Amino acid sequence: MKKLKIAIVGCGRISVSYADSFRRLADEIELVYAVDKVPEKAKKFADEFGCAWTTDFDEILDKDIDVVHLCLPHFLHPVMAIKAMKAGINVLTEKPIAISLQDADRMLEVQKETGVKLGCIFQTRYTKSVEKLREMIQRGDFGKILTARSYLTWNRPLNYYDSSDWKGTWDKEGGGVLIDQAIHSIDRVRFMLDSDVEWIDGSVHNYAHKFVKVEDSADAAIMFKNGCLYNLYACNIYGDDSPINIEFIGEKGRCGLIQDMGYYDLDGTYAEIRNTYETTNVGPDYWGSSHHIQLRDFYRSVREDLPVAVDGLEGRKTLEMIKGIYLSSMKRERVTLPFEDVIYSDVNTEAE
Numbered sequence: 001m002k003k004l005k006i007a008i009v010g011c012g013r014i015s016v017s018y019a020d021s022f023r024r025l026a027d028e029i030e031l032v033y034a035v036d037k038v039p040e041k042a043k044k045f046a047d048e049f050g051c052a053w054t055t056d057f058d059e060i061l062d063k064d065i066d067v068v069h070l071c072l073p074h075f076l077h078p079v080m081a082i083k084a085m086k087a088g089i090n091v092l093t094e095k096p097i098a099i100s101l102q103d104a105d106r107m108l109e110v111q112k113e114t115g116v117k118l119g120c121i122f123q124t125r126y127t128k129s130v131e132k133l134r135e136m137i138q139r140g141d142f143g144k145i146l147t148a149r150s151y152l153t154w155n156r157p158l159n160y161y162d163s164s165d166w167k168g169t170w171d172k173e174g175g176g177v178l179i180d181q182a183i184h185s186i187d188r189v190r191f192m193l194d195s196d197v198e199w200i201d202g203s204v205h206n207y208a209h210k211f212v213k214v215e216d217s218a219d220a221a222i223m224f225k226n227g228c229l230y231n232l233y234a235c236n237i238y239g240d241d242s243p244i245n246i247e248f249i250g251e252k253g254r255c256g257l258i259q260d261m262g263y264y265d266l267d268g269t270y271a272e273i274r275n276t277y278e279t280t281n282v283g284p285d286y287w288g289s290s291h292h293i294q295l296r297d298f299y300r301s302v303r304e305d306l307p308v309a310v311d312g313l314e315g316r317k318t319l320e321m322i323k324g325i326y327l328s329s330m331k332r333e334r335v336t337l338p339f340e341d342v343i344y345s346d347v348n349t350e351a352e
């Protein structure tokens with residue numbers, strides 16, 4: 001098997017998951033470049049793999065690179081992705097794909113123009129529990145899914161924002177708890193239901209992080225086109241990072257996730273689904289241990305010229321749900337999809 005040549009752009013907090021993935025997939029890839037604006041971070045990452053490093057992203061665009069991983073502040077995802085795709089490099093970016101639908105659409109246009117692969121990281125899809133429960137839902141085991149919910153109650157103290165030059169900003173992060181923390185829960189619900197959204201009615205607030213403008217709490221009712229009403233609540237003002245709770249209620253039974261553990265209650269039988277894949281976490285528990293599974297899947301798409309499972313359009317659809325909640329909160333009314341994108345500076349997160 002010919003090894004793919006890989007570059008990572010952004011060697012910050014999440015990069016430990018990529019380092020772990022690169023080690024696991026050493027038979028398939030060769031890391032050739034580490035890039036970060038902070039020289040010490042780029043060099044440290046590069047030294048572990050014996051590869052080159054740089055602080056200048058443009059420097060790698062004319063190199064022999066098959067895939068670039070973008071682990072950057074959200075607002076830089078479309079900027080760097082478009083440059084890389086125009087240089088003929090396949091791109092797998094961390095979530096969210098962008099902070100505006102216009103930027104996401106431009107990324108999709110460039111991907112189509114260049115013919116390279118574009119993917120978005122939603123590694124929590126790649127667990128045994130999600131895989132099994134999605135299969136059961138799509139097979140109709142639970143009958144019609146009537147309602148769904150997701151609860152995320154985490155803790156992001158003031159120093160989490162104070163120590164960053166982009167977290168907690170509309171123009172760089174694109175929002176708060178929704179676009180940064182709850183995005184994986186929202187994506188899993190949409191993915192497991194396998195349905196597009198009809199309307200969104202939501203509100204966002206900033207209750208406890210007064211020196212930042214983005215939301216620290218949000219709730220919404222979202223109607224899917226398959227008739228499922230989804231209720232979500234998310235906040236990062238709780239005292240701890242409690243396990244994420246996702247549940248689906250169907251005509252014949254229920255199923256759900258508590259963090260990555262799946263369960264179902266069907267025909268009087270209750271069962272749990274434990275992840276049987278490699279489960280060593282290198283970061284917080286809520287990151288899971290599935291980055292390497294999604295990376296391997298993307299590499300196969302590149303190597304065999306197959307469709308990307310979590311492609312740019314999938315990233316856009318989940319972003320659209322988040323932007324819809326922001327727009328609904330701003331307008332204080334229900335929004336129907338599709339809609340005109342919300343401008344970040346117009347979002348009101350003040351508690352009523």
